[in-house]
Amino acid sequence: MSNVKKIVLAYSGGLDTSIILKWLQETYKAEVIAYIADVGQGEETEPARKKALDTGASQAIVGDLREAFVRDFVFPAMRANAIYEGCYLLGTSVARPIIAKAQIDVLRETGADAVSHGATGKGNDQVRFELTYMALEPNVRIIAPWRNPNWELNSREKMIDYAKQHGIPVPVSKAKPYSSDRNLLHISFEGGILEDPWNEPPEDMFLLSVSPQAAPDIPTYVEIDFEEGTPVAVDGQRLGPVALLETLNALGGANGIGRVDMVENRFVGMKSRGVYETPGGTILYVAHRAVESLTMDREVMLQRDQLSPKIAQLIYNGFWFAPEMEALTAFVDKSQENVTGTARVRLYKGNCTVVGRRAEKTLYDPKIATFEEDEGAYHQADATGFIRLNALRLRARKNAGLS
Numbered sequence: 001m002s003n004v005k006k007i008v009l010a011y012s013g014g015l016d017t018s019i020i021l022k023w024l025q026e027t028y029k030a031e032v033i034a035y036i037a038d039v040g041q042g043e044e045t046e047p048a049r050k051k052a053l054d055t056g057a058s059q060a061i062v063g064d065l066r067e068a069f070v071r072d073f074v075f076p077a078m079r080a081n082a083i084y085e086g087c088y089l090l091g092t093s094v095a096r097p098i099i100a101k102a103q104i105d106v107l108r109e110t111g112a113d114a115v116s117h118g119a120t121g122k123g124n125d126q127v128r129f130e131l132t133y134m135a136l137e138p139n140v141r142i143i144a145p146w147r148n149p150n151w152e153l154n155s156r157e158k159m160i161d162y163a164k165q166h167g168i169p170v171p172v173s174k175a176k177p178y179s180s181d182r183n184l185l186h187i188s189f190e191g192g193i194l195e196d197p198w199n200e201p202p203e204d205m206f207l208l209s210v211s212p213q214a215a216p217d218i219p220t221y222v223e224i225d226f227e228e229g230t231p232v233a234v235d236g237q238r239l240g241p242v243a244l245l246e247t248l249n250a251l252g253g254a255n256g257i258g259r260v261d262m263v264e265n266r267f268v269g270m271k272s273r274g275v276y277e278t279p280g281g282t283i284l285y286v287a288h289r290a291v292e293s294l295t296m297d298r299e300v301m302l303q304r305d306q307l308s309p310k311i312a313q314l315i316y317n318g319f320w321f322a323p324e325m326e327a328l329t330a331f332v333d334k335s336q337e338n339v340t341g342t343a344r345v346r347l348y349k350g351n352c353t354v355v356g357r358r359a360e361k362t363l364y365d366p367k368i369a370t371f372e373e374d375e376g377a378y379h380q381a382d383a384t385g386f387i388r389l390n391a392l393r394l395r396a397r398k399n400a401g402l403s
Contacts (some may be wrong), residue, residue, distance in 0.1 A: 006031045006112040007143060008103050010129070011060070013048030015171065017118045019159050020145050021055050022166050024116060027150060028143075031058040035106050037099040038062060039069045040184030040242070055168055059110070063102045066184060070241035073098055073320075074185050078284050079229040079339075080332045081305065082312040087262045089278045089285065090315050091186025096125055097320035100132035107137065114141035121147045124267050128318035135321035178205065184245050186258075186278040197263050197273045208249060208277040212256035212350030219348035220255055221355070222248070224287040226343070229336030231284055245280045252279025255347035267317040282352055287343035290357040294364050295338045304335045 007024055011017045011034035024032050034052035038045050045062045052060035073094040084090055103115045115133055119125035126144060133140050145151045153159050163170045178192035187208055193199055203211055225233035232238055234247050252258050258279035266272050292301060307328055314325045341359025345352060367377040 004028050004030050004113045004141060004143075006033065006058075006110065007114045007116050008033045008035055008107045008110070008112045009057075009115075010099055010103055010117045011036050011048065011052055011057075012118075013043075013051050015156070015159055015163065018051065018055055018168050019153060019162055020116065020118050021052060021057055022168060023145060023151075023153070023162075024143065025056055027148075030113075032056070033058060033106060033110060033112060034060040035099075035103050036060065036062045037102055038064045038066060039095050039099065040066045041182045051169065055166075061106060063106075065098050065102060066242050067240065069095060069098050070184055070245050074245065074281070075230050075241065076329060076332070077311075077315060078231075078281070078288055079336050080311045080329070081285070081289065081308040082315055083285070083308065084312040084316045085262065085264055087260050088264060088274070088276060088312075088316070089186065089260075089281045090312065091183060091276060091278055091281065092181050092188050093124070093128065093316045093318075094185065094320075095183045096128035096318065097132045100129045101136060101321075104133060104136045104140070107140070114143050116143040116145065119144070119146065122266075122268065122270070124316065124318070127267055128320075131318040132321055176205075182207075184242065184249075185281050186276055189275040190272060194273050194275060201261060201275050205275070206259070206277055209253040209259060209279050210256050212259075215254070215256040215349045219346045220251060221344060221346055222251055222283070223342055223344045224248075224284070225341075226288060226291045227340050229288065229292075229339040231288070245284075248280030248283045251347060252283050252352070253277075255279075256350040257347055257352050258282035259350070283345060283347070286352045286354060287345050288339075290343035290345075290354040291341040291359060292339050294341055294357055294359045294362040296335065297363070300335050304332060307331065 007028065007030050009017065009021055009024065009032055011021060013036070021032050021034060024030060034057040036045050036048050036052070049060040049062055077090055077094050082090060084093070106112070107115055117126070117129045119129060121144070126147075130142055130144070133142055153162055160170050176192070178189050178194050181188045189201065189205055194201065223235050224231055225236070231244055234244060239247060258277055258281065260276045260278070263271050263273050311325070311328050311332070314320070314322065314328070319325055338361055340361065341357065343354055344356035346355045365377070367374060
């Protein structure tokens with residue numbers, strides 16, 4: 001790394017990356033470009049840009065990734081029904097590859113020598129960032145300060161001392177007893193008081209949703225339109241990806257939708273406790289599945305559902321740009337060609353319940369499904385042979401004396 005002259009750093013403006021920016025300059029005697037990705041974290045990017053320049057960055061580039069994030073990452077994950085370990089809607093996981101991709105774009109545009117990030121050596125983010133870097137730029141040089149043998153700033157106290165020595169502003173607000181990460185899809189909480197999985201999360205921690213107990217006593221109904229598996233409208237109003245997700249976040253949050261508290265398996269091998277708020281995403285997954293129930297062939301749905309945990313694992317582990325992800329995505333895209341219709345959902349005190357669904361190209365035929373007289377649309381006597389053929393191997397096994 002001795003010949004590194006220009007580094008693109010994924011920068012947030014927080015204590016960690018502000019320290020890392022200065023540390024990179026001192027350690028490598030290199031120019032540092034601060035890349036600030038806007039994925040809808042709900043904070044102004046201008047203060048971070050100014051702080052990066054004041055801290056010594058040669059450039060501070062703000063990338064508005066919100067539209068691409070929702071359109072190209074959030075919606076495809078939802079179309080795949082990708083849920084990690086049955087609970088996690090992958091809010092942080094889907095954001096890392098677009099940020100890392102943008103860093104590589106900046107590296108190419110500026111002729112930089114290396115990329116860097118502030119992820120620790122214990123978490124998943126280091127893997128997500130670096131697998132994306134190398135998938136897009138195979139020989140890229142990567143600087144991960146937390147894994148560098150010369151990195152000695154391994155506590156908040158040491159970081160604050162370092163910041164004061166170098167004139168870097170330190171947040172004056174009281175440190176929260178947990179860490180969080182936010183984007184348009186969700187907000188996550190981990191560490192600190194949450195490291196004991198027996199501790200109930202404090203109510204004042206949550207930002208996107210009210211407590212289900214405090215939610216309105218009257219349910220809210222919302223209709224969501226899908227075209228080929230992609231949400232396009234809320235209550236009949238067509239919206240772009242960002243506006244649509246923001247609308248559902250507000251509706252879901254007001255009704256206590258989307259809270260998850262889980263112990264998950266990190267890719268690096270340890271278990272960790274995470275608490276998540278994903279109000280809009282929760283509504284989308286439920287509504288999308290409702291439209292699929294009308295429009296997807298049974299066997300196609302079965303195959304997609306068998307692939308969903310694998311796709312979720314690939315996203316969680318950082319393999320968004322891997323060839324197997326590309327192949328599985330092609331199957332998902334094919335499976336969604338007829339997923340066009342509307343779902344009506346009731347939001348009430350933390351519950352998100354489908355109460356209606358419709359589609360022009362529905363596979364649901366009331367003439368066949370009815371319990372009343374079906375006018376010959378379905379011959380019930382046909383079921384006799386169907387059942388006997390399916391029982392053939394079971395009967396043969398029993399007749400052979402096998403258990």
